[in-house]
Amino acid sequence: MGNLSNLLHGTIRWTLLFMLLLLAGNSQTLTAQVVKDQLSQNVTHATTSKKHVDSLLKLANTKKDTATADAMRLFYLGMEDARMLKYNNGVAHALAGLAMCYNNNNEKDKALSCERMALHYCEDNPEGLEMQLNVYLFMSQTFYYKGKYDSSAFYRYTALDVLEAHNIKDTKMQTRVYCSLLDFWLNINENIQNDMHIQQVMGHVNNLVDSAKVKKDTMGLVLLYFYKAGYFNNILQNDSARAYCAAAIQMGKTKKMSASMEAGLLINTGLTYLDDKNPAPAIRYLEKAKALFPPNNHIRNRHQIFADICIGQGYLMQQQYSKAVAITLPALKDAEDRHMIHLLIGRGNQVLADAYEALGQYKKAAAYRKAYNIVRDSMMKVEKLELVYNLEMKYRIADKNKELAEKQLAITRNESRIKTKNMLIIAVSSGLLLILLVSLLIYRNNLHKQKLQLEKIRNLRQELQISNLQAMIAGEEKERSRIARDLHDGMGGTLGTIRTRLSAIFRRHTTTDVTEDFREVLQLLEEASIELRKTAHNLMPEILLQEGLIKATALFCERVNKGHTLEVNFQSLGICTGLSAEAELTIYRVIQELIHNILKHANAKHAIVQIACYETQLAVTVEDDGNGMLTNAQSDGIGLKTIRERVNSLSGFLHIDSVPGEGTSVHIEIGIKQNNTSRHAYQTSDC
Structure with missing residues (x-):
C-alpha cells in the first residue's frame, strides 16, 4: 500500500478528474430512433441556419461520451451544414467535437488531425478566438495522453499567448487557460509548493477568484475552487482542499451545475479522505458521486467507473477484500473496454492485486501485480520525460528572456536618441513651466x-x-x-x-x-x-441670581399661568453649568420677551417652554398654538429684533418656524463651556 500511495499521488488523480470533466457528457444514451428522428428533421428543413447548426452541435456534444458513434454522425452532419452556410466557426466547432470523440475511442492521431483542421476554420472574431483557445487546450490534452509533454505545454502556452495578444478580458476564457496551465504544472512537477510556474499561475487564479466574487460569477467560482482544491490536495493540505470542494458544491447547487462537475468535486473530496487513511467518509462521498447518474444505464459514466475503483480502494483500507474485488473488477473491465487512461487502469490493477493477495489468491494477485508493474514502468519513463521537459522549458524561457532583453535594448537606444534631440525643447519648456509655476504660487x-x-x-x-x-x-x-x-x-x-x-x-x-x-x-x-413687587422682580428677578436659570424660568411661567388665560408648560432637560450670570440673564430676558409676544399677539391657549442643557450646548424652545406670524427677518418688530440682538450677543443661533393659523415655534441654540460633568435629569411642570 505504501508503493500505491507514493505512485498514485494527488497529481495523478487531478489529471483523471480534469479529463473526466473535459470529456463527460449527459449519461442518457442516444438511441438509434432519436438519431434517426434528428437526421430526418434535418433533411426536412428547406433551409439551414446558423442557429440550427449550433443546436445540432450542442446536441452532439451532450452525447459524445455515452454514445460516441451517434455523436460523431451528428458532428459530421453539423459540419456539412456549416460548410454549406460558410459558417467557419461552426465547422471548427464540429471538428473539435469529432476530436473529442476520437479521444474517447483512444484514436489520438485522428483527434490531432481534426484539431489541426479546426484551427484553420476559426474566424477572426470573439467567437472564433474562443474556439481557437478551446482547440489549443484540446490539443494540449491529446499530446499529454500521448506522453508528449513538451507539445502539451506548447499548446497551453500558445493559448495563453492568444489570450494576451488579443487582450481578452473575458473571465471565462481566462479561467479556462489559467486552470489548464495549473492542471499541467500540478501533474508535471513534484515540488509543487516551491515551483515558480505554479506560483505564477496561482497568482492569476487568485485574481480570477477575486474578479468572479466581484461579478458574482458563481459558476466561474465553482471551476476556480475546483482547481484551488486540487492545488491544496497536491501540497497535502487536505482540510483546505475539502473546504474549497464544499464551497464549490454549495454554490453550484444554487445555479444547478452539471452532474459531471458536482461528481468531480465529490470524487475529489473522497480522494482527500483516502489520502488521510479515512475510508468511511471517502466511500460516502464517492457513493454520492455515483448517485448523480442513472444506475441502470447500460453504458456507465466515466465518473461512475472512477468512483467504483476508488470505492474498491476504500474497501481495501477497511480490509473488506471481497467487496473491494466485487466493485473494482467490473469497473476495471469497463475502463479497459473504453480505453480509459492508463493511470486509472493502473490504480484498478493495484487495488485488485492487493485484495487478491489478502484473500490468499496469489495467482490472481500476481497477474494483476504484473499488469500494475507495466503501468509503473510506463510512469518511470514518464518521470524521465518530465525531467527532459523541465530542462527544455528552462532553456525556452531563457531564450525568450534573451529575445525580450534585446528588444528592450533596441527600444532604449531609440528612446535615448529621441531624448537627445528633444533635450533643448524639454529644457526650454521646463524653464517656462517653472516660471509659470512660481508665478502661480506667488x-x-x-x-x-x-x-x-x-x-x-x-x-x-x-x-x-x-x-x-x-x-x-x-x-x-x-x-x-x-x-x-x-x-x-x-x-x-x-x-x-x-x-x-x-x-x-x-x-x-x-x-x-x-x-x-x-x-x-x-x-x-x-x-x-x-x-x-412683580414689576420689580421682572426687572431684576432675585431668584435668577440665587437659584439659576431653570428655577427662575419655572417661576416666571407659573406667574404667567396665574395671571392670564394662557397655559404655559415648562420642561427642562439636564443641569445647566458653565453659564455666566450675564448669559443666564440674557436667556431669561429672551424667554420673557417671547412669552410677552405670545400674550400680546398670538391669541394662543397653550404654550411650551423647554430648556435642554447638554455638555457644550444649551437649547431653548418656545412653542404656541396661536395665530402664527411671518418669519422674514425684515418684518420683525421691536421685540423680535431685541431677541435676535440678545441671541447674537451670545454667538447663538435663532430659528423661527411659523405657519399662519397653526402657531409658532422658536428654537435657540447657544454654546456653553462645560467645566464639570453634567448630570442629565428630566423635569417637567405645568406652570
Whole structure:
C-alpha cells in the first residue's frame, strides 16, 4: 500500500478528474430512433441556419461520451451544414467535437488531425478566438495522453499567448487557460509548493477568484475552487482542499451545475479522505458521486467507473477484500473496454492485486501485480520525460528572456536618441513651466493672504458688533436693576408705610360708615404693593441670581399661568453649568420677551417652554398654538429684533418656524463651556 500511495499521488488523480470533466457528457444514451428522428428533421428543413447548426452541435456534444458513434454522425452532419452556410466557426466547432470523440475511442492521431483542421476554420472574431483557445487546450490534452509533454505545454502556452495578444478580458476564457496551465504544472512537477510556474499561475487564479466574487460569477467560482482544491490536495493540505470542494458544491447547487462537475468535486473530496487513511467518509462521498447518474444505464459514466475503483480502494483500507474485488473488477473491465487512461487502469490493477493477495489468491494477485508493474514502468519513463521537459522549458524561457532583453535594448537606444534631440525643447519648456509655476504660487499666496486679511476684518467687525450688543444689554440691565431698586426701596417702602398707617387709623377710628371704604382702600394698597413687587422682580428677578436659570424660568411661567388665560408648560432637560450670570440673564430676558409676544399677539391657549442643557450646548424652545406670524427677518418688530440682538450677543443661533393659523415655534441654540460633568435629569411642570 505504501508503493500505491507514493505512485498514485494527488497529481495523478487531478489529471483523471480534469479529463473526466473535459470529456463527460449527459449519461442518457442516444438511441438509434432519436438519431434517426434528428437526421430526418434535418433533411426536412428547406433551409439551414446558423442557429440550427449550433443546436445540432450542442446536441452532439451532450452525447459524445455515452454514445460516441451517434455523436460523431451528428458532428459530421453539423459540419456539412456549416460548410454549406460558410459558417467557419461552426465547422471548427464540429471538428473539435469529432476530436473529442476520437479521444474517447483512444484514436489520438485522428483527434490531432481534426484539431489541426479546426484551427484553420476559426474566424477572426470573439467567437472564433474562443474556439481557437478551446482547440489549443484540446490539443494540449491529446499530446499529454500521448506522453508528449513538451507539445502539451506548447499548446497551453500558445493559448495563453492568444489570450494576451488579443487582450481578452473575458473571465471565462481566462479561467479556462489559467486552470489548464495549473492542471499541467500540478501533474508535471513534484515540488509543487516551491515551483515558480505554479506560483505564477496561482497568482492569476487568485485574481480570477477575486474578479468572479466581484461579478458574482458563481459558476466561474465553482471551476476556480475546483482547481484551488486540487492545488491544496497536491501540497497535502487536505482540510483546505475539502473546504474549497464544499464551497464549490454549495454554490453550484444554487445555479444547478452539471452532474459531471458536482461528481468531480465529490470524487475529489473522497480522494482527500483516502489520502488521510479515512475510508468511511471517502466511500460516502464517492457513493454520492455515483448517485448523480442513472444506475441502470447500460453504458456507465466515466465518473461512475472512477468512483467504483476508488470505492474498491476504500474497501481495501477497511480490509473488506471481497467487496473491494466485487466493485473494482467490473469497473476495471469497463475502463479497459473504453480505453480509459492508463493511470486509472493502473490504480484498478493495484487495488485488485492487493485484495487478491489478502484473500490468499496469489495467482490472481500476481497477474494483476504484473499488469500494475507495466503501468509503473510506463510512469518511470514518464518521470524521465518530465525531467527532459523541465530542462527544455528552462532553456525556452531563457531564450525568450534573451529575445525580450534585446528588444528592450533596441527600444532604449531609440528612446535615448529621441531624448537627445528633444533635450533643448524639454529644457526650454521646463524653464517656462517653472516660471509659470512660481508665478502661480506667488499669485496663490497673495490671494490667500488677502482672504486671510478679509477674514480677520470680518471677525473683528463681528467681535465689535457683539461687544456693542453686550455693552448695550449690560447697560439696559443696569438701568433695569436701578429702576427695580428704586421701585422696591422707594415706592414700595412708601406704599408699605401708607398701608401701615391706614391700618392703624382703621383700628382706632372704625365706624359703620367708613368701614367698607377703609377696607377697599387697604385692598387697593395691597394689590398695588403686589404689582409693584412683580414689576420689580421682572426687572431684576432675585431668584435668577440665587437659584439659576431653570428655577427662575419655572417661576416666571407659573406667574404667567396665574395671571392670564394662557397655559404655559415648562420642561427642562439636564443641569445647566458653565453659564455666566450675564448669559443666564440674557436667556431669561429672551424667554420673557417671547412669552410677552405670545400674550400680546398670538391669541394662543397653550404654550411650551423647554430648556435642554447638554455638555457644550444649551437649547431653548418656545412653542404656541396661536395665530402664527411671518418669519422674514425684515418684518420683525421691536421685540423680535431685541431677541435676535440678545441671541447674537451670545454667538447663538435663532430659528423661527411659523405657519399662519397653526402657531409658532422658536428654537435657540447657544454654546456653553462645560467645566464639570453634567448630570442629565428630566423635569417637567405645568406652570
